[in-house]
Amino acid sequence: MTFQTIEDLDHQITRIDTGMMRDELAACYLIQGADEFAVIDTGTNRTVPVILGLLEQRGIDRSQVRYVIPTHVHLDHAGGVGGLMQALPEATLLIHPRGARHMIDPSKLKDGVLAVYGEKTFAEVYEDIIPVPEARVRTLDDGAEIQLGDRRLLFLDTPGHARHHFCIHDARSSGIFTGDTFGLCYPPLATEKGPFIFPTTTPVQFDPEPLKRSIRRLLALEPERVYLTHYGMVENPQSLGKRLLTVVDDFVALAEAVEEQAAPDQMEDALTAAMKDYLFRGLREHGCHLDDDRLMTLIGMDIRLNSQGLMVWLQQRSAG
Template identity: 35%
Template structure:
């Protein structure tokens, strides 16, 4: 298994579904883009813009011509999920870009999105390709409950704003699966565990826990993680609720004892052996800053 590899999703009862390892941040098994070979073909999430040509190649390897792709569906506009949307829209001329209504304008003019991403990811920005605009007439705005009809499949939109106000998950009833965005955390196949994702500025613990409950109410057999890959649902949503709660509690406790909270969690990260030291440290710093902002603003 390597960066750029294309895999069929064989978890549960999934059919017509593939995913590619986009090598996000030059890290294998961290970023996935899904291709749904439905009557009206779709791509769910688009990566950070780097290696978008590998996504195009994967679409064609599945048997979908570029002009046959009809839907490009970022789960939210954070650039690790939507950074490739403009490039895919440019090269797949008949595809609509479907995105939650609160994020649509930022795909048309990504300037504020670029500035916010640079502030959040710091020196990881070097791994991103500068996004290009999605033409306004190519965007279709979504709200909670909207259904994207793909013919042989449907994607049901569920608004889950705990991670970001423009985040949705897509339920695929035919596959009894949910494309989880970041609402179910980061799944790490190498250790078969879920990790927190709590970036600034919008992380909200209570809403994230409510989002987890919403996904549980859909009772999917399979979770389709953008970070990373398909997994049986099993215990993972309960696990993530515990992970998030314990993570916020640990940051709050350390903040009461130390001034260098971010440095503390960088030094303590257990993920260096999985993602490499640079990515693991950057992830720890970003997630810690997100919780600190949440703690500072939760009573506002």
């Protein structure tokens, strides 16, 4: 470990805390193959100086960074892409075909965040979203492979969280960079029973059946570890993946029950309360002894976003 936000993992992979909102909320990764490097996910534009500082500290010339690879275009994963690409003259942006247009012209992404959070919060959290010249963007289809120096990266189309999401399998580490497909697993929630993992169903493209297929596809590769954006490396993912599949079904059942029981104008509050109860109960059964206020600090945002995403999914399903 070189300083607080950086952790060197095995297999020439470094985890970088993006510094978004709090420690251990979101990570991105620097991966090395021979004398070439790639950055997988970027955090927000505020993360760019941290990444550049790491390169400088380690004597890595910016021209050695060959690829910038956001798993999808949600801003906690891709908000820093444009700023990082400006600073890395030899890098190519590798992105899912459905996400490329939002990196070339991020105005809709920005407008969406401004509409929800307002200018003050946008500036504090994201700072800005900078477009990437189209000539520096390369889209990758399902099953595409690229060479990073002496290591091979395989790209897998993994919808369910978002339709513009891919995961990256790295044979050298027997690991997969999973973005949001393999859920959330915050270190403070781990107990002697192991990590506590749960899906992210944030708006607006959550779809349970594609998500479960994507999780099963990742498990079929028999990885030894996964590199989560939220948060860090987790080993022995088979049992965690099975739990994720169960919890996706539980979330769907929870949403359907609320839809049946709550008045339309009370559904979001009812779903948020039910989501909180479900996750808190699961944490207590997992042996977590953190008090309720601490748990809300750690997962309160996810409770709200998951509930909103399930609401959107129910509405889209009803619309048909």
